[in-house]
Amino acid sequence: MFITDSIKYIGVNDHDIDLFEGQYVVPNGMSYNSYAIIDEKIAIMDTVDARFTHQWLDNIQNTLGARKPDYLVVQHMEPDHSANIFNFAKAYPDAKIVSSAKAFTMMKNFFGTDFAERQIVVGEGDTLSLGGRELTFVTAPMVHWPEVIVTYDSLDKVLFSADGFGKFGALDADEDWACEARRYYIGIVGKYGAQVQALLKKAAGLDISIICPLHGPVLNENLGYYLGLYNTWSSYQPEEEGIVIAYTSVYGNTKKAVLQLAEKLKENGCPKVVVNDLARCDMAEAVEDAFRYSKLVLATTTYNAEIFPFMREFINHLTERNFSNRTVALIENGSWAPLAAKVMRTMLEKCKNLIYTDTTVRIVSALNDESSAQLGALADELCKDYIAQSSENANKNDMTALFKIGYGLYVVTSNDGRKDNGLIVNTVTQVTNTPNRIAVTINKENYSHHVIKQTGMMNINCLTEDAPFSVFEAFGFVSGRNVDKFANCEPLRSDNGLVFLPRYINSFMSLKVEQYVDLDTHGMFICSVTEARVISDRETMTYSYYFENVKPKPDTEGKKGYVCTICGYVYEGDTLPEDFICPLCKHGAADFEEIK
Numbered sequence: 001m002f003i004t005d006s007i008k009y010i011g012v013n014d015h016d017i018d019l020f021e022g023q024y025v026v027p028n029g030m031s032y033n034s035y036a037i038i039d040e041k042i043a044i045m046d047t048v049d050a051r052f053t054h055q056w057l058d059n060i061q062n063t064l065g066a067r068k069p070d071y072l073v074v075q076h077m078e079p080d081h082s083a084n085i086f087n088f089a090k091a092y093p094d095a096k097i098v099s100s101a102k103a104f105t106m107m108k109n110f111f112g113t114d115f116a117e118r119q120i121v122v123g124e125g126d127t128l129s130l131g132g133r134e135l136t137f138v139t140a141p142m143v144h145w146p147e148v149i150v151t152y153d154s155l156d157k158v159l160f161s162a163d164g165f166g167k168f169g170a171l172d173a174d175e176d177w178a179c180e181a182r183r184y185y186i187g188i189v190g191k192y193g194a195q196v197q198a199l200l201k202k203a204a205g206l207d208i209s210i211i212c213p214l215h216g217p218v219l220n221e222n223l224g225y226y227l228g229l230y231n232t233w234s235s236y237q238p239e240e241e242g243i244v245i246a247y248t249s250v251y252g253n254t255k256k257a258v259l260q261l262a263e264k265l266k267e268n269g270c271p272k273v274v275v276n277d278l279a280r281c282d283m284a285e286a287v288e289d290a291f292r293y294s295k296l297v298l299a300t301t302t303y304n305a306e307i308f309p310f311m312r313e314f315i316n317h318l319t320e321r322n323f324s325n326r327t328v329a330l331i332e333n334g335s336w337a338p339l340a341a342k343v344m345r346t347m348l349e350k351c352k353n354l355i356y357t358d359t360t361v362r363i364v365s366a367l368n369d370e371s372s373a374q375l376g377a378l379a380d381e382l383c384k385d386y387i388a389q390s391s392e393n394a395n396k397n398d399m400t401a402l403f404k405i406g407y408g409l410y411v412v413t414s415n416d417g418r419k420d421n422g423l424i425v426n427t428v429t430q431v432t433n434t435p436n437r438i439a440v441t442i443n444k445e446n447y448s449h450h451v452i453k454q455t456g457m458m459n460i461n462c463l464t465e466d467a468p469f470s471v472f473e474a475f476g477f478v479s480g481r482n483v484d485k486f487a488n489c490e491p492l493r494s495d496n497g498l499v500f501l502p503r504y505i506n507s508f509m510s511l512k513v514e515q516y517v518d519l520d521t522h523g524m525f526i527c528s529v530t531e532a533r534v535i536s537d538r539e540t541m542t543y544s545y546y547f548e549n550v551k552p553k554p555d556t557e558g559k560k561g562y563v564c565t566i567c568g569y570v571y572e573g574d575t576l577p578e579d580f581i582c583p584l585c586k587h588g589a590a591d592f593e594e595i596k
Contacts, residue, residue, distance in 0.1 A: 040131025
């Protein structure tokens, strides 16, 4: 496999394995990736599973020819990557072993030796010269073991990402990357989202052209797609709109209710309905679906004054992996004392930012008129936002949308004739109600001001309190003149042809500019309302809520340097260069303040 002129693949494919880590079904096998960096000196990046010792050593020999490696870099001590450290040490007695201090402690436990006479211990920011290039090491604790490091080759702009960006499946498997990478991430790394977020922030400061993971294919195209998915997964945000129904059924009555609900959801315009019978499906696939989509329905029977075992197992998987930021509905069945809804809700108490539907369906043995009506009400409640987003079924003259306006935060969308654009604003005001007039004030330096002044149209999207920081990064940190802010999504459109956000809003209004007021640094657009839709009943995000609960607090403890007031990026150093540009939000030195 060609990676670069100097980096060669020396890993192996495993088509004999049936269960990865003893629990995850891998019908297309696994790859155990290892790489050789060939320079004036040679570094081997990680080893492979114990069952492939000779194949791996042959790969090294065939790749290097008469040359011998100078270093073995051990990024991760899980045995599928570290099992051949001892065999490598015997085969190449002059080579040094490069790893973190915690990894050498683990080597002692695994092999009875920590290779003390051959150690090179590295930590955050340490480097290793191979002659023409320098490797930089970045600590990645709990992604997903505590000793993990990743390695950056600045010459070829390659990130060796350890288990990050890995997937199930051998390299010769013809399958979608995202599906098996998602199942791999959620199952293996899902608990450690905060640690992955920390690593992504470090990676944002690197110029990366290629990602070399320890499982799955080398990534060398469209890296923004993969980084974006990892950001979504590790921040526990829904990846797609849709409803997952996870159920257990003893005699078929709960299943009948679930299938009836699924049909009602489809009739109401739900973009995706996924139904999982937890007693029969792959549990890891069901967990993946719950994290993939925005809403979850749990349906089960009361069983021994508890819930059915497969549902208990499923919920345990969710809570163990920090299931968060979803809408959840409950359906319970019981013949004499239904308790399932109470038990499920109690089990989910440790999850953050779950919104429960007002409707909970109670079935007493079998569906009747009352419980069938509850299913209909639940379907309507779950699909309220989908109906509002539909061009055919929405109420487009719902002026209660104006009640959502406060001292909040909004995304103003527009279009310059070539691409859609979006901007965060906090100055939206209703100025009259007969007729309805709204004033929107925008800084003249923003590209949106220029576009709206030319086109005379905009949409105002009222953000809700569940909007993650990534929304503000996308619409507040970069200019639409240079960046296509909707490049990686399928936008929804109002009747004026402009985008409205598919998620994280409770309403939107389409506006036509009637008057413009020049306010020196800003311009005020006074507009009539041509369309207004209410999407949900969630609270509008206020400016203060954003700063208190959404904007990350910068980690400045023990650091000397400057912090970006926009996104929290920390520049460590005595002097901030005047031309410095923040690698995260792209704002200049003027938006940094010294760490006190």
